[in-house]
Amino acid sequence: xxxxxxxxxxxxxxxxxxxxxxxxxxxxxxxxxxxxxxxxxxxxxxxxxxxxxxxxxxxxxxxxxxxxxxxxxxxxxxxxxxxxxxxxxxxxxxxxxxxxxxxxxxxxxxxxxxxxxxxxxxxxxxxxxxxxxxxxxxxxxxxxxxxxxxxxxxxxxxxxxxxxxxxxxxxxxxxxxxxxxxxxxxxxxxxxxxxxxxxxxxxxxxxxxxxxxxxxxxxxxxxxxxxxxxxxxxxxxxxxxxxxxxxxxxxxxxxxxxxxxxxxxxxxxxxxxxxxxxxxxxxxxxxxxxxxxxxxxxxxxxxxxxxxxxxxxxxxxxxxxxxxxxxxxxxxxxxxxxxxxxxxxxxxxxxxxxxxxxxxxxxxxxxxxxxxxxxxxxxxxxxxxxxxxxxxxxxxxxxxxxxxxxxxxxxxxxxxxxxxxxxxxxxxxxxxxxxxxxxxxxxxxxxxxxxxxxxxxxxxxxxxxxxxxxxxxxxxxxxxxxxxxxxxxxxxxxxxxxxxxxxxxxxxxxxxxxxxxxxxxxxxxxxxxxxxxxxxxxxxxxxxxxxxxxxxxxxxxxxxxxxxxxxxxxxxxxxxxxxxxxxxxxxxxxxxxxxxxxxxxxxxxxxxxxxxxxxxxxxxxxxxxxxxxxxxxxxxxxxxxxxxxxxxxxxxxxxxxxxxxxxxxxxxxxxxxxxxxxxxxxxxxxxxxxxxxxxxxxxxxxxxxxxxxxxxxxxxxxxxxxxxxxxxxxxxxxxxxxxxxxxxxxxxxxxxxx
Amino acid sequence: xxxxxxxxxxxxxxxxxxxxxxxxxxxxxxxxxxxxxxxxxxxxxxxxxxxxxxxxxxxxxxxxxxxxxxxxxxxxxxxxxxxxxxxxxxxxxxxxxxxxxxxxxxxxxxxxxxxxxxxxxxxxxxxxxxxxxxxxxxxxxxxxxxx
Numbered sequence: 066x067x068x069x070x071x072x073x074x075x076x077x078x079x080x081x082x083x084x085x086x087x088x089x090x091x092x093x094x095x096x097x098x099x100x101x102x103x104x105x106x107x108x109x110x111x112x113x114x115x116x117x118x119x120x121x122x123x124x125x126x127x128x129x130x131x132x133x134x135x136x137x138x139x140x141x142x143x144x145x146x147x148x149x150x151x152x153x154x155x156x157x158x159x160x161x162x163x164x165x166x167x168x169x170x171x172x173x174x175x176x177x178x179x180x181x182x183x184x185x186x187x188x189x190x191x192x193x194x195x196x197x198x199x200x201x202x203x204x205x206x207x208x209x210x211x212x213x214x215x216x217x218x219x220x221x222x223x224x225x226x227x228x229x230x231x232x233x234x235x236x237x238x239x240x241x242x243x244x245x246x247x248x249x250x251x252x253x254x255x256x257x258x259x260x261x262x263x264x265x266x267x268x269x270x271x272x273x274x275x276x277x278x279x280x281x282x283x284x285x286x287x288x289x290x291x292x293x294x295x296x297x298x299x300x301x302x303x304x305x306x307x308x309x310x311x312x313x314x315x316x317x318x319x320x321x322x323x324x325x326x327x328x329x330x331x332x333x334x335x336x337x338x339x340x341x342x343x344x345x346x347x348x349x350x351x352x353x354x355x356x357x358x359x360x361x362x363x364x365x366x367x368x369x370x371x372x373x374x375x376x377x378x379x380x381x382x383x384x385x386x387x388x389x390x391x392x393x394x395x396x397x398x399x400x401x402x403x404x405x406x407x408x409x410x411x412x413x414x415x416x417x418x419x420x421x422x423x424x425x426x427x428x429x430x431x432x433x434x435x436x437x438x439x440x441x442x443x444x445x446x447x448x449x450x451x452x453x454x455x456x457x458x459x460x461x462x463x464x465x466x467x468x469x470x471x472x473x474x475x476x477x478x479x480x481x482x483x484x485x486x487x488x489x490x491x492x493x494x495x496x497x498x499x500x501x502x503x504x505x506x507x508x509x510x511x512x513x514x515x516x517x518x519x520x521x522x523x524x525x526x527x528x529x530x531x532x533x534x535x536x537x538x539x540x541x542x543x544x545x546x547x548x549x550x551x552x553x554x555x556x557x558x559x560x561x562x563x564x565x566x567x568x569x570x571x572x573x574x575x576x577x578x579x580x581x582x583x584x585x586x587x588x589x590x591x592x593x594x595x596x597x598x599x600x601x602x603x604x605x606x607x608x609x610x611x612x613x614x615x616x617x618x619x620x621x622x623x624x625x626x627x628x629x630x631x632x633x634x635x636x637x638x639x640x641x642x643x644x645x646x647x648x649x650x651x652x653x654x655x656x657x658x659x660x661x662x663x664x665x666x667x668x669x670x671x672x673x674x675x676x677x678x679x680x681x682x683x684x685x686x687x688x689x690x691x692x693x694x695x696x697x698x699x700x701x702x703x704x705x706x707x708x709x710x711x712x713x714x715x716x717x718x719x720x721x722x723x724x725x726x727x728x729x730x731x732x733x734x735x736x737x738x739x740x741x742x743x744x745x746x747x748x749x750x751x752x753x754x755x756x757x758x759x760x761x762x763x764x765x766x767x768x769x770x771x772x773x774x775x776x777x778x779x780x781x782x783x784x785x786x787x788x789x790x791x792x793x794x795x796x797x798x799x800x801x802x803x804x805x806x807x808x809x810x811x812x813x814x815x816x817x818x819x
Numbered sequence: 820x821x822x823x824x825x826x827x828x829x830x831x832x833x834x835x836x837x838x839x840x841x842x843x844x845x846x847x848x849x850x851x852x853x854x855x856x857x858x859x860x861x862x863x864x865x866x867x868x869x870x871x872x873x874x875x876x877x878x879x880x881x882x883x884x885x886x887x888x889x890x891x892x893x894x895x896x897x898x899x900x901x902x903x904x905x906x907x908x909x910x911x912x913x914x915x916x917x918x919x920x921x922x923x924x925x926x927x928x929x930x931x932x933x934x935x936x937x938x939x940x941x942x943x944x945x946x947x948x949x950x951x952x953x954x955x956x957x958x959x960x961x962x963x964x965x966x
Contacts, residue, residue, distance in 0.1 A: 693850045697842075701858040705947060708865055712954040716961050776917035778930045780848040787852050788932040788939075792911040796900055799854075799942050803893045806886065806946040813953040818886045 080166040081145040087170055088141050091177065092134035099127040099520075105183070116244060119183040124523025128379055129180035129308050131520070136300040136390050137173045139499035143394050144169070144292040146495040150401060151290055155206065165205060169296065172198035176301050180308060185234035185244040188309070192230060192273075195302050196223045202297060203289040215285035218587065222282045226272035230309070233265035237316070246312065250530065255319035263317040266309065267327065274306025275357040276364055277334045281584035283357050287349040291397030294349055299356050299393050300386035307363045307382060314367065314375065314528040324368050331365030332462050334358060337578070339469035343476065343560075343567060344575045346408045348396040351477055352389065355470070359385045359433070362448060362466065369455045372533040376525030377447035380535055383517055384432055384444035384507070391429035391503035392477070398422055398496050399481055402489045409477065414486030421497050423482045425504030430478045432507040434471040434557065435550060440510035440517055442550070443537035449546040460545075464552050471557020472567075479561075514538075610738055617745035624748040628755075636758045637751075649689040656682045664742075667726045669714055677707035694783035716813075828870035835863035843940050844927060853936035857943025864944075865951055873955040882948055889945025896938040899931075911935075 098104060105121040122130070148162055175194035182188045196219075204216035238244055240259075241252040253259055275283035286298050297303070310317065310327075317323050338358025345351035363385075366378035399412055402419060406412050416423040432441030445467055452463035510517045518535040525533040540547065560567055578584075605615045642650060659679035666672045680703035688696035714722065730738065770790055771782050779785035787795050810818055839860035842851035867876040877883070903912040913931025915921050922929040 694852070694855070697850055698855045698858065701855055701862060705858055705862055705865065708869070709950060709954065712951070712958060715958045716954065718961065777913075777932065778847070778915065778921050778928055779932070781846065781850065781852075783850075784846045784852040784936070785932070787854070788936050789911070789913065792900065792932075792935065795854075795939065796896060796911075799896065799939050800893065802942060802946045803889055806889060806949045809950045809953050810886075813957045818949060819883060819952065 078145065080163040081141065081148070084166040084170050085138065085141045085145065088134050088138040088173060091173065092131065092138055095122070095127060095130045095134060095177075098122050099131070103127065110184075110187075115242075116186055117184060118187055119245065120178070120181040120187075121183050122181055123527040124520065124525070125308065125311050125379070125527045126181035128383065128520050128524040129304065130177045132304065132383065132386050133173050133176035133180065133301050136296060136386055136503075137169070139503055140292045140296040140300075140390065140394070141166070141169065142495055143295070143397075143499040144290075146493050147292055147397060147401070148290070154405075155208075165202075165290075168198050168201050168205075169292075172202070172297060172301070176305065179305055183246045185237065185246065185249075188246075188312070189227065189231050189234060192269075192305065192309070193224065193227055195297075195305055196220060196227060199223070199286075199297050199302050202293040203286050205290055205293065206288070209288070211285075212288045215282070215288045219282045219286050221591075222279055222587070223273050226269045226279065229265040230269035233262040233269070236262040236265070250315045253316055253319075259316060260320040260323065263313075263320055263323050264326075266313055267317055267323060270306040270309040271330060271364065272306070273309070274303050274360045274364065275334075276306070276330050276361060277337050277357075278583040280334065280338065280357045281582060281587065284350050284353040285584075287347075287353050291349070291393060291400070294353075295390040295393030295397070298353065299389040303356060303360060304382055304386060307360060307367070307378065310364065310367050311375065311379065311524065311528045315530055317367075318370060318529075324370050327364050327368030328459075329368075331361045331363070331368055332466075334361030335365065335462075335466040335469070336361075337574070339466065339473060340567075340571045341575045341578060342473040343469075343571045346410050348399065348407055348409060348477070348481075349393070351409070351473065352393055352396060355433075355473060355477075356389060358466075358470070359389065365462070365466075366448065366451055369451050369459060371451070371454070372525060372529045372531055373447070373454060374451040375528040376521050376533050376535045377444070377451045379524035379528070380447050380517065380521035380537075381444045383521060384440045384510075387503050387507050387510075388429040388432040388439075388441060391500050391507070392426060392433075392474075394496075394500045394503070395422060395426040395429070395481075398492055398500065399489075401496065402492050403487060404490070406487070409480040412481050412487050412489075413484035414482070415489050416482040417486065418489040419482075419492065419497075421501055422492070425497075425500045426482075427478060428504035428508050429500075430474045432511070434474050435467060435553070437539065438508060438511045440507045440514060442511060442539075443514050443518070443535075445550060445553070446537060446546045447535060449549045453545055453549075460549065464549050465556065467550070467553030468556025468560065471554060472560035475557060475561045610734075614738075614741045617741060621745040621748040624752050628748075628751060633755070636755045638758055649686065652682055652685040652689055656686060669722055669726065670711070673707060673710045673714070677703055680707075692783075694781070825870045828866045832863055832867060835866070836860055839863065843936065846936055847928065847930065847933065848926075853939035854943055857940045858947070860940070860944045861947035861951070864948055868951060868955060873952070873959065877952075885941075885945045886949030886952065887945070889942045889949060892938040892941035892945060896935060896942065899935050899938065 099122060103122040103126075105119065107120075108118040110116040110118045120126075144165070148165060149159065152159060152161055172195055175191045175198060179188060179191035179195060182191055200216050200220040203219055204212050206212045234244060236258060237249055237253070240262075241249055243249055243252065272279040283298060283303065287294055289298070317327075335358050338354045338356075338361060342351050342354035342358060345354060359381075363378045363381050366374045366381065396407075398419075399415065399422070400407055402415070403412055428439060432439035432444075435441045435445035448467075449460065449463055452459040514537045518537050522533050522535045525535070604611075606612050656679060659675060659682050663672065663675045663679060666675055681700065684696045684699035684703065687693075687699055770786055773790065774780070774782045774785045777785045777789045779789070810816060839856045842859060843853055843856035846852040846856070864876070864880065864882065867880065871879070900911050904910060913935070915930065
């Protein structure tokens with residue numbers, strides 16, 4: 066059946082090809098729109114909340130949309146041959162594949178929305194959408210516990226910090242009355258509110274970009290399939306953090322404090338990520354630490370402030386995204402080719418077997434360590450220039466950072482492609498072409514940097530709101546940037562050549578991080594919360610009576626507080642009872658009797674009947690009180706419920722019912738339960754009496770409803786209220802009925818409706 | 820089950836359903852609404868379960884799809900509630916507007932709110948029937964296990 070199987074294989078490829086086509090179309094469309102000078106779309110969203118959907122393809126928007134679709138294209142092509150092998154290796158059916166592409170596309174679209182959104186609420190929504198897509202993609206191997214743990218960690222860290230973004234947005238709205246980003250830039254004035262909101266937004270951005278001390282989720286997220294790591298956790302989602310910094314830069318820039326904070330966090334991230342990356346043996350782990358170290362560069366640049374630094378930051382993002390995703394794809398290809406080796410110590414000498422991969426990843430490594438003839442050289446040139454402008458200490462940090470990067474990435478490449486040879490298989494072209502294409506991009510941009518430079522300059526302009534330019538070119542002279550680059554390479558080569566220099570110290574840093582790092586804190590807090598929730602749960606649901614008491618006692622206490630706090634003069638008077646009220650009084654007396662009687666029976670069946678009696682008597686009260694609609698529903702529903710309770714009792718073995726009926730309440734419970742009952746009953750009585758004693762207001766809501774009923778074409782006011790005036794309440798209530806059905810069916814029939 | 824109850828159940832089914840329909844249709848002029856009508860109809864079906872047992876009832880009455888219908892009705896109710904927003908009006912605005920003339924079928928006025936009431940009717944009947952069915956099915960297992 067060869068025809069059939071190829072046919073099925075072709076059908077399985079449809080989602081992959083659809084995703085590839087979508088990415089390609091998105092990339093071309095963005096490129097075309099950008100070449101036409103950008104543009105903006107504005108749609109009303111929720112006018113009553115002052116929300117508009119405004120999307121604008123400015124420099125930042127174009128940059129990140131092009132990255133999301135362009136790198137997305139390369140990754141989707143790669144995934145098309147990676148995923149079938151991945152699923153086959155884990156013995157999962159091919160039907161798991163469409164979900165993968167669907168989530169990747171969801172991510173791509175939300176990233177494009179995030180890049181172009183000009184409204185804080187829209188930003189927040191897309192921000193969370195990327196986190197949701199990331200959650201499901203990290204946990205794509207959902208049968209593996211580490212994947213689920215990592216996915217939850219990424220979601221919690223980026224999701225909880227996202228709430229800070231929302232709080233920041235609301236603070237800004239409260240102060241300046243708009244969610245629109247351009248309007249905010251016009252209205253915002255330096256001050257405590259702006260600093261606070263800027264700080265909250267910055268924390269959200271830094272968590273997303275995995276900056277110290279919220280970096281620990283990123284290395285864990287490497288349990289995701291390689292295409293996800295290459296796409297979300299190097300090029301796109303982690304870049305969303307610095308995108309937000311760039312987008313809302315004018316809100317952050319006025320505060321020196323925030324800028325200094327960014328410098329400190331950026332520099333710490335560079336150092337921590339770089340030093341730990343030196344010690345990693347797992348390829349993807351090394352790249353993960355490298356990734357947040359590299360985004361540390363970008364955060365550091367934004368912290369330096371000014372147009373030059375903003376342009377440099379944008380340039381760096383492009384250069385890093387292209388190169389780093391190529392390296393992730395390289396790591397995946399090496400694992401694929403060597404039959405599952407993930408560690409640097411397990412592979413070596415692959416340059417002979419995989420020359421194309423070696424060349425492409427060499428270009429990518431060269432780009433990140435800023436060798437000439439790659440786009441990275443210019444990225445570092447701008448980085449050094451911005452640092453120099455700020456002072457010698459910033460320049461020193463920059464050189465040290467570049468040297469560190471050189472060392473660990475040199476180690477990465479050399480360990481895979483040089484040294485003693487390991488067995489490797491040839492790889493399909495679709496795994497190699499994306500890496501080669503990304504490698505070609507970084508080299509091409511190293512020869513002809515103008516397109517990247519103009520895009521970065523435009524992105525910088527949208528951040529700082531003033532004209533900016535990226536002057537990149539090769540200069541064969543002894544200007545400071547060139548000397549700094551030479552210095553960085555010298556440091557890197559020294560570190561690479563003499564590992565004894567750093568091995569002990571770096572190992573100690575990594576060990577300290579593992580022993581007392583923020584990840585331990587995260588785990589501890591999570592365990593603590595779990596335990597707290599268990600305790601509260603145990604307290605509340607020890608038995609049914611405790612659960613009822615947990616509702617009644619606080620409610621009673623609240624009523625008591627209200628009773629003490631409000632003046633009671635004029636309330637609680639006994640009205641007149643005339644002969645017309647005889648029926649009502651009789652019914653109320655019966656209701657009291659039934660309520661007292663309900664405390665007596667010990668058999669479940671009898672108890673149900675007594676309670677049903679109480680319900681019927683109450684229906685009678687409604688009828689005499691002049692509410693026939695309520696009385697009708699009460700009678701019908703009471704009957705239905707009583708019969709259903711009988712049915713449920715039939716599900717309980719008779720033995721259990723007999724035993725439970727014979728249980729005697731012992732000890733303190735004997736007094737506690739009646740006490741709780743009497744107290745809460747008293748409070749309810751006081752509350753109802755007080756409410757009924759109030760004189761009716763001149764024009765009550767009820768009178769309003771009666772007056773409006775003819776407009777709703779209704780002669781029966783109650784029906785008009787239920788279906789029309791308070792229709793939303795009714796909608797909510799019937800939803801509860803539907804949810805009840807789901808609950809019963811789920812518990813009794815494992816979800817089978819019939 | 821005694822012959823009396825079975826006869827009663829058989830004879831009463833149509834009248835009770837008729838009452839339910841009347842309560843539903845006349846809800847806008849008189850006591851009752853979709854919720855009450857749904858509960859009455861559900862009682863009519865429950866009576867059949869009590870009198871004839873589950874299998875016999877489910878063979879005789881075409882009620883298989885009603886529980887699923889509850890969810891369809893839920894979606895319909897949401898649609899009816901949200902539809903006016905497309906035209907830029909508030910949630911749950913029904914035609915005809917205040918003061919406009921409604922279409923009459925005899926003494927029955929066709930108004931938008933009635934459609935909403937009908938979805939609630941179906942939802943209540945369907946949900947109640949789904950719960951009745953689930954309990955009845957499980958009760959059979961319990962009986963089979965402990966004779």
